[in-house]
Amino acid sequence: MTRPTAQIRPAPQPPALRHRSVTTALLRPQFLALLALLGINWLLFPGFFSITWQDGRLFGSLIDVLNRGTPVAILAIGMTAVIATKGVDLSVGAVMAIAGAVAAVMVTSGQPAVLAVAAALAVGLLCGLWNGILVTTLSIQPIIATLVLMVAGRGLAQLITEGSIVTFTDPVLIFIGTGSVAGLPTPVVLLIGLTILTTLAVRRTALGLLIEAVGINRSAARFAGIKAGALLLVVYAFAGLCAALAGLIVAGDIRGADANNAGLWLELDAILAVVVGGTSLLGGRFSIPMSVVGAMIIQAMNTGILISGFSPEFNLVVKSAVIILILVLQSPFAASFVQRRRLKVAPGAQVSAQQGDRA
């Protein structure tokens, strides 16, 4: 059954991370960029790589980069799956706010924390399902379908918190945001767990292949016997779930739910992380671990700007410069330039063009 889909795929290369040695994987531009950024940070701040063990947990700038980059990385995992199906989810920031608001309001009204966490995740799942239904059943463009929740979601979150910042002292929620497991901050542990689970789910089962097939050509995938609608629903629900988890982490971190600012513009950071990670915006080619690396690249950049003493305002300018650089590198124009004017411009060709550029 899977053979036709494999032939339709425009990239002659197999999908990421398969049949590849660890060394070639580590030589990807993303890892080089991350190393370069960390190196620059180290030059700016010599103590950057020092990690100390204190009070039963690790401390250091590297851990900080990991910890601060986690919400975007978790969003990026869900976003990768959505973008791989040729969609996009703009509502994740708003869903973060809703999930945080639900959890905060529930614990402050005396509900047990476990129930609050479960409810927040369930609400995230529901939001994702709503997006999925708009995209599949009503076949609305993903950008627009998720725009509805992006606009209304923050209003809903404010409705739940009644416009105020709901603060809480619940130990479980605070543990999710700022606690530590085996020396690592809880968010980082959650991120690692989610990354491994999701990667296994998409690479050790047919799920990844099906997602790629739907992303490349939805109707062809449907004719090949893939239940495209159900798959899209699952993917959007998963993105909502990831957003809810990120929302819980952010709420736990500040010990309160801020409906206005929680997750504001993080959807854009998440999309950026996915693009930096090399997932094609045209659907089909995706890699979840690389998106996490992409999120860390963004965070390393943010941290670097902060410790270099530049005002944080430069952050946005640098970010846009990075996007522009990536766009130019990924563009067919650059690909054809580097590939000595190959006629067929496939996404695979773009990757090798990028690598060839650096090598």
Place this chain on the structure above:
Amino acid sequence: MNRSLRPLLATAAIFVLAYLLAIAQFPAMASTRVLGNFLTDNAFLGIAAVGMTFVILSGGIDLSVGAVIGFTTVLIAVLVMWVGLHPLAAFAIALAVAALFGAGMGAAIYYLRVPSFIVTLAGMFLARGAASVLSPDSIGIKHSFYTTVSKSYLLMPGGGRLSVVGIMMLLVFLAGIVIAHRTRFGSYVYALGGSETSAALMGVPVARTTVLIYTLSSTLAGLAGVVFSLYTSAGYSLNALGVELDAIAAVVIGGTLLTGGYGLVAGTFIGVMLQGLVQTYIVFDGTLSSWWTKIVIGALLFMFILLQRLLHSAAPRRRKILWTA
């Protein structure tokens, strides 16, 4: 022609109905004063939405408009207060910068073959970042020109004031309608939105049109920034946060199809007015909190997308009208 008017008629009917209901509850809303405030308060949104209409008609999207508005207000404030230029000169420079910015984005979209969504996202970061690099703090503008403009208005019957910015918005809408339906560029935009390949085969200069569309959108966003600056007499990098979403919502509510090639600039006007109505109603009611605005606009957006879906699937298949002009 009849079919292309249907979404517009639906939006107009809903607007009239909503307005009548609002008047039934608060008779004071029928006055021209409220109407005048409608126009003044939503002037920047309306002007930006005209540009967005062209972008969406061509099948693209422009996420940078809010950021361009914010950047323009800061640039004008810096030029007027720090450099000491006359506001009119500052406006001209700001509009030129915005136009160049849009042209750059359009060129990137066409030549790099990247979705407009991503390019304008980068543009949004760049414009917001540049604005906050110029000045992270809000700059108040004190200039005799600003006071003159904010004090001049046309008196409407019933005591309503049609302010300068309100008039500017109406003029931009008129110009937008003429450009969309009475010029060659306008029909190119519709053709591009219908199908880029067919448009290219028909001889539409795709590169030039794409660049022009985004130039137009950014220039209008710059003009919206000028209006915003006149309206608030200040420049701040976080001005007009999220206006791109309001503009997209106004365009969609106005009946323009998001897949491109289908819609009317006049519809966007009603979309903007409908959003203004929701806000005004919430102010009149007094008990509803401001977040209801977002929820209601989200619900309206959903309703109109659904409506479009129904109208579109009811239409004859495989026939796309490219020449609504």
